[in-house]
Amino acid sequence: MLKFYGKGVYGAYAIGRASVFRRSTAMVYRTRITDTEAEIRRLELAKSRAIRELDAIYEKAKSEIGDANAQIFEIHKMMIEDDDYNESILNIIKTQSVNAEFAVASTGENFSRLFAAMDDSYMQARAADVKDISNRIVSCFVEGTVHNNTDDTQIILCADDLAPSETVSIDKSRVVAFVTEQGSQNSHTAILARNMNIPAVIGIGAGFLAQIKDGDLLTVDGYSGEIVVDPDDETLRAVQSRLLSDRHKKALLQKLKGKDNVTLDGTHVNVFANIGSVEHLGAALVSDAGGIGLFRSEFLYLEKSDFPTEDEQFYVYKKILESMGGKKVIIRTLDIGADKQVDYFHMEKEENPALGLRAVRIYLTRPDIFKTQMRALYRASVYGNLGIMFPMITGVRELESVLALCKEARNELKMSGISYSNQIELGIMIETPAAAIISDLLAPMVDFFSIGTNDLTQYTLACDRQNPRVDRFCDTHHDAILRLIEFTAQSAHRHGAWVGICGELASDVSLTKAFLKMGIDELSVSPSQVLKIRDVVRNIDLRE
Numbered sequence: 001m002l003k004f005y006g007k008g009v010y011g012a013y014a015i016g017r018a019s020v021f022r023r024s025t026a027m028v029y030r031t032r033i034t035d036t037e038a039e040i041r042r043l044e045l046a047k048s049r050a051i052r053e054l055d056a057i058y059e060k061a062k063s064e065i066g067d068a069n070a071q072i073f074e075i076h077k078m079m080i081e082d083d084d085y086n087e088s089i090l091n092i093i094k095t096q097s098v099n100a101e102f103a104v105a106s107t108g109e110n111f112s113r114l115f116a117a118m119d120d121s122y123m124q125a126r127a128a129d130v131k132d133i134s135n136r137i138v139s140c141f142v143e144g145t146v147h148n149n150t151d152d153t154q155i156i157l158c159a160d161d162l163a164p165s166e167t168v169s170i171d172k173s174r175v176v177a178f179v180t181e182q183g184s185q186n187s188h189t190a191i192l193a194r195n196m197n198i199p200a201v202i203g204i205g206a207g208f209l210a211q212i213k214d215g216d217l218l219t220v221d222g223y224s225g226e227i228v229v230d231p232d233d234e235t236l237r238a239v240q241s242r243l244l245s246d247r248h249k250k251a252l253l254q255k256l257k258g259k260d261n262v263t264l265d266g267t268h269v270n271v272f273a274n275i276g277s278v279e280h281l282g283a284a285l286v287s288d289a290g291g292i293g294l295f296r297s298e299f300l301y302l303e304k305s306d307f308p309t310e311d312e313q314f315y316v317y318k319k320i321l322e323s324m325g326g327k328k329v330i331i332r333t334l335d336i337g338a339d340k341q342v343d344y345f346h347m348e349k350e351e352n353p354a355l356g357l358r359a360v361r362i363y364l365t366r367p368d369i370f371k372t373q374m375r376a377l378y379r380a381s382v383y384g385n386l387g388i389m390f391p392m393i394t395g396v397r398e399l400e401s402v403l404a405l406c407k408e409a410r411n412e413l414k415m416s417g418i419s420y421s422n423q424i425e426l427g428i429m430i431e432t433p434a435a436a437i438i439s440d441l442l443a444p445m446v447d448f449f450s451i452g453t454n455d456l457t458q459y460t461l462a463c464d465r466q467n468p469r470v471d472r473f474c475d476t477h478h479d480a481i482l483r484l485i486e487f488t489a490q491s492a493h494r495h496g497a498w499v500g501i502c503g504e505l506a507s508d509v510s511l512t513k514a515f516l517k518m519g520i521d522e523l524s525v526s527p528s529q530v531l532k533i534r535d536v537v538r539n540i541d542l543r544e
Helices: 036-065 067-080 083-096 100-116 121-139 164-168 188-196 233-256 278-286 310-323 360-365 367-383 396-415 433-437 439-445 453-461 468-473 479-494 512-518 527-537
Strands: 002-005 007-010 013-020 155-159 175-180 200-202 217-221 226-229 270-275 292-296 328-332 385-390 425-430 448-451 498-501 522-525
Touching: 013 175, 013 233, 036 067, 036 083, 036 100, 036 121, 067 121, 083 100, 100 121, 155 217, 175 217, 217 233, 233 527, 270 278, 270 328, 270 527, 278 310, 278 527, 292 522, 310 328, 310 367, 310 385, 328 425, 360 367, 360 396, 367 385, 367 396, 385 448, 396 425, 396 439, 425 433, 433 439, 433 453, 433 479, 439 448, 439 479, 448 479, 453 479, 479 498, 479 512, 512 527, 522 527
Parallel strands: 013 155, 155 175, 175 200, 270 292, 270 522, 292 328, 328 385, 385 425, 425 448, 448 498, 498 522
Antiparallel strands: 002 226, 007 200, 013 217, 217 226
16 A cells, blocks of 8 residues: 655545556657658648647537636647747758657747746746647647546546646546646646546656556545555545545535525624636526625636727626626626736736736726726626725725726716616725735725735745745745734724635635634635535534
């Protein structure tokens, strides 16, 4: 019996037979050619085929995990047409008189190494993307990728790493979990695994694959990240028991639909859902969420090749508000920057984008973008119960400037005779220590706070949330973070504002009671966590 440990990216248990993922990317040999133009035509045909394959993968991903999460494959298509990437391939073909597949493979390796060597963790993650698209183009010259699966129904896919396209291509009717040697919790693959509800453990480390073979019995603990190879009877029985118990608990949670989120002592808390696109509305409704605590509007921009128009945004916001049938919907204004880059914004490259021009700082330097979004939001407000919140506020003057732009947007609508609701709540995200420390000054200016614990943790502990190398230093329960949250809650209530949490800590059940004692009024979590939080809330007694 062997044990390995990695990072769990989706909490669930699995038992199955190992299937070691092997790519049959045939050896790419360097061949001298005489007709470079014919070779370039071969390249264009292979690229066209690769794009058609990505179109098919995109459609499959969109139906399974929603349009926003499937956008990575649209980005892959754009990367295939990238000028620098193609210029390198063509240069190798023309100057070295070599075959196209060799030029593609060489360029893929060169670009991948270049990205991997960068200090920017976002760019490091792109190394896997450029390798994926290069392998795909090469596979259009030769035989493509295959999975060396066993005949067992319950398969645990084991790999050095999985590209996003490989993850989406997994047959969920057979694959009950996957395990990788590499990867970070913020990689595209990890995000896709969470959205596909596949138990997954990543980052086990080199050497794992050398110690397993096809057909080995494995147990996977997606909570703790533990992998057991060839478990003994006692271990197997324990995991089987936890697996059945986990399924039973999830079934019991369904009985909580329609119940109130009220503690044993009568304290009420709102339990809302975080979503990133219209496609996720169904999950929020099925989970019986009390409202939408965070709609990430930046996905409207990430999935476009140009700025979404006011009308395009209006129709999306209108649909969300109408679909929620009067329940509160809080839409976060554009949060572009840091790890969320959009080419058509033409942002200059920054040494540290997490500390650079992002979110509200973009609004104040390019107010036309912000006012377009605000006009769309105000227009949609008559169709439901809307709240709007602004990310990355760090000071009073910033907030005053943002509120002034909101007033300008309202006045422009008035001048055009367009109506909007006067019942909109305006709030801000508390995600920097600066905002938390002066929350007593900010609270009188807004209706609510929503605490973004992911960024608050990053900025408080100086731990880059995109960098897996500092994961072990990132203590999400650090006293400094909890004190900032408590002080923010006190400031809000002292000035008549309410306060919620929409970051990952909102679903950390070990902190739920502490948050309610601090006075947190709302917890906004992924749709799959809504009933779990409701269950915890209903068993808390704050008098104890």
